[in-house]
Amino acid sequence: MIFDDVTAVWNQFNLTERTIEHLWMFSIALTISVILGIILGIILYQHKKYAEPALNGLNALETFPDMALLVLLIPVAGIGEVPTIIACIIYSLLPVTRNTYTGLVSVRPEILEAGTAIGLTEADIVRNIRIPVSLPMIAGGIRIAIVFTMGIVTLGGIIGAGGLGAPLQTGIVLLLPDVIIVTGLWVGILAVIFDGCAGMIEKRLTVRYGEW
Known part of the structure; x- marks a missing residue:
């Protein structure tokens, strides 16, 4: 009985297609956030005097309300996927940038001294020591970004972004509890799956580099 109800909701609201849309926006936003966050973290490491004001x-x-940010982005980026992806990037940039910067500056002095002793330049130390040792912390920042991105992509359904936020919004507006439950649970399951995968990667990196 429950399976039939779930199947009916799934087919009626095209949740397979909506899931593909959702993961498409999620992937784009997360990829851009990770790339920009790591680059910005490295830049802040190289120019430490700007780190505190930039991170602040x-x-x-x-701290800006996500719904308010989406609304404010509409005059600039219109409605749909673009403002949703921009909002995801804005919210996800902090954990990746902060963890990258913190990881780079937190390498144990004895490791750096060993690198200097064998003739490594500063660039070599960053590339071969600081970045590898920072990978577990960077993965932790990406893990936080995954949760933020999944949530905001879902919220983007309110401004016509599609994805799983669209049927969820329909369920809320029309008071359809079955749609709300099925879609909400599916979004939660996706978030848990991606968070779990990121957690496994973080643990592997910690095992590999955590004792450096």
């Missing part, structure tokens, strides 16, 4: 600025953006 990102933290201020993080």
Whole structure:
């Protein structure tokens, strides 16, 4: 009986297609966030005097209500996927940037001394020591970004972004509890799956580099 109800909701609201849309936006937003976050973290490491104001600025953006941000982006980016992806990037940039920067500056001094002793330049130390040792912390930042991105992509259904947020919004507006439950649970399952995968990667990196 429950399986039939879930199947009916799934087929009626095209949740397979909606899932593909959802994961498409999620993948784009997360990929851009990770790339920009790591690059920005490395830049802040190289220019430490800008690190505190930059991270404070990102933290201020993080405290801005996500729904309000989506609404404010509409005059600039229109409605649909673009403002949703931009909002995801804004919210996900902080954890990746912060963890990248923190990882780079937190390498144990004895490891750096060993690198200097064997003749490594500063660039070599960053590439061969600081970045590898920072990977577990960077993975932790990406794990947080995954949760943020999944949530905001879902919220993007309110401004016509499609994805799983669209049927969820329909269920809320029309008071359809079956749609709300099925779609909400599926979004939750996806978030748990991606978070679990990121957690496994983080543990492997910690085992590999955590004792450096």
